[in-house]
Amino acid sequence: GAGVSQSPRYKVAKRGQDVALRCDPISGHVSLFWYQQALGQGPEFLTYFQNEAQLDKSGLPSDRFFAERPEGSVSTLKIQRTQQEDSAVYLCASSPAGLGTGDSRPQHFGDGTRLSIL
Amino acid sequence: AQKVTQAQTEISVVEKEDVTLDCVYETRDTTYYLFWYKQPPSGELVFLIRRNSFDEQNEISGRYSWNFQKSTSSFNFTITASQVVDSAVYFCALRESYKYIFGTGTRLKVLA
Secondary structure (H helix, E strand, O other): OOOOEEEOOEEEEOOOOOEEEEEEOOOOOOEEEEEEEOOOOOOEEEEEEEOOEEEEOOOOOOOOEEEEOOOOOOEEEEEOOOOHHHOEEEEEEEEOOOOOOOOOOOOEEOOOEEEEEO | OOEEEOOOOEEEEEOOOOEEEOOEEEOOOOOOEEEEEEEOOOOOOEEEEEEEOOOOOOEEEOOEEEEEEHHHOEEEEEEOOOOHHHOEEEEEEEEEOOEEEEOOOEEEEEEO
């Protein structure tokens, strides 16, 4: 499809396990974002990539969270030693332009991965 | 600090009623962008509208309309003649540099 694709749609893991969440952005989109959405809350920024460069990871809650986008397209968000407070929906978004272009076109979001930690 | 407030947690209306969703924002920037997104039960955030700080014209798109007032830092969203398919969570967002600051959302329930 032409939209942002995320997999898996749902993930259940036991506390302490590692998980990996995948995001396929819209083809050609330079910018890629990860957000975390807790139940009943709005999405909160985690990290930002421009092509393969991770320009901002200020929203990652701890060093257990790691994101990569090695070839400037697909991105993976990895959470190590998961804890119950990591349970949330993880949303990926992409947009056509990068920083400094003045382009204000909106971010396009995927359906998210709903992560449940038991 | 940048902040978006959606004070209405949940609104219920009967089909065909008009409903307004409120959004108040805080920013120190003189140039900024505001957005509304719809999140149906499927979970995807669907883009509805973008407004920049220099354009205070109200906008209408079908049954949707938006009222942007810089003097009160508000960007409200009205649905006219609501339909059951409008039931969703609606988020207002402020763009800070490249990332979005979202409000907590308003859950709209339209009853048949």
